[in-house]
Amino acid sequence: MRPIRSLTRLSRATRFLLAGVVAAATLAATSGTAEAVNEPVNVWLTTTSDSAGRNVTRGLAQQTALRFGPAGGTAQHTINIDENTTYQQFEGGGASITDTTAYLLRGGPISAATRDTVMQKLFSPTAGIGLSFVRNPIGASDLSRPGNVSLDDTCCNLNDFGANGYDTNVRLLTGQAKQLNPALRVKGVPWSSPGWMKDNGRMDQMGWLKWEYYPMYAQYLVKYIQSYQAAGIPVNYISVQNEPNCCQASNPTAMNYPGMSWNPSGLVEFTKNHVYPAFRAAGITTKVLVHDWNYGDYANFGSAVLADSGVRNDPLFGGIAWHGYFGDPAVGTQVHNQYPTVKQFSTEHSGGTWISNQHNEDLADIVNYARNWSSSLVKWSLALNQNMGPHNGGCGTCTGLITVQEGGSRAGQVDYTIEYYTTGHLTKFVKPGAYRIASTANSTVQNVAWRNPDGSKALIAHNGGTSTQSVRVNWGSQSFVYTLPARTTATFTW
Structure with a gap:
């Protein structure tokens, strides 16, 4: 068939017909709603x-x-x-690179070659499932090796920040993940401040941040972000506290892993008048997420923080973070209706032996979080061993996306759990920037x-x-x- 060299040589009717075809094609290309026959x-x-x-x-x-x-x-x-x-808009999906994960992948149970293969299967968008969001503890959590360690355990300044090397392997794994998937979002969150900043002198059994350490604790978060920046890893988001005030009400002395007491007014004060100014003074643009706790804890805790216009309207405010252990994800729609411009993130829901059907639970989360305005889906620890550890008190029945065999006849092998596949149904095919x-x-x-x-x-x-x-x-x-x-x-x- 000869090419059409000029519309001027065609009949008027043909020109109108071709113009309509071109217009229709242009509309189809730009509207994003064209349905191709036999697609x-x-x-x-x-x-x-x-x-x-x-x-x-x-x-x-x-x-x-x-x-x-x-x-x-x-x-x-x-x-x-x-x-x-x-x-x-979708921000990403993934899990947490806990100290447990860092130990299992970089501490000796597996070879470097196996680790690199595993990381590729986790984070590569082409050779793996393309995990695109990590939420990493700042210091020890319950899924750490035993011992409550911060990033500066020396009282009473931050001159020794990072000197103990506690975060090194977490940071190295995060850097490797970022290389494998440049679209990776990184979020940091502490379970507790260093113990010497608290009124009980320790990271566990709750305790309150002393008023005189509010400015220094803000600098602690600044130094964390700067340590990642120095390694070429931007920290996109941070929360000032994981599960604020969790678990102390029933039995504070049983809180055998890091945690910290807060009330909403304290979080507002710390975020608005210490974290935001410290970030600005350091030229940090990392966004701050509030709450980082259950849907069911919003009414009596997170709502008062989000209601503060000084927290919510600051350019450094990033949104609200949810956990899925208690409450109805429909709370997310209620929050959206009240604050339609506030971004929402699902940042923790662990798999575990207490869940009656892990496959169904995971898909209910993927669907219901998204249908209630969440921009992310983040599981808890990326890796655990076959004994669901190491753990530092807290959860001894959690499961991860992978199980690293430590000791025994299968030592050094890695198993991919149902959570790897369910998360992959989202992250392998839905890319950051997608719209629901x-x-x-x-x-x-x-x-x-x-x-x-x-x-x-x-x-x-x-x-x-x-x-x-x-x-x-x-x-x-x-x-x-x-x-x-x-x-x-x-x-x-x-």
């Missing part, structure tokens, strides 16, 4: 075989591709995708949809039941029908 759909599945949702029989296994076609066909469930309706788009809510086939910065789409759908479910996905005038096996998660991309 291919890639499918990845994860299936578990047990009632606890932990035995992975098929993990992120790619299936035969489908194609969209003219709307038609019947199914038990219908999911309508509307990319004209958008919600929050409308998809039909369904209690039997839970789902959430995203549109990536390059225009590609990802629909995550989960059938947690024991029988197959057929699903019809409508995208404008196009659709496909898929039979989702029992106990199976699917990610569809196009």
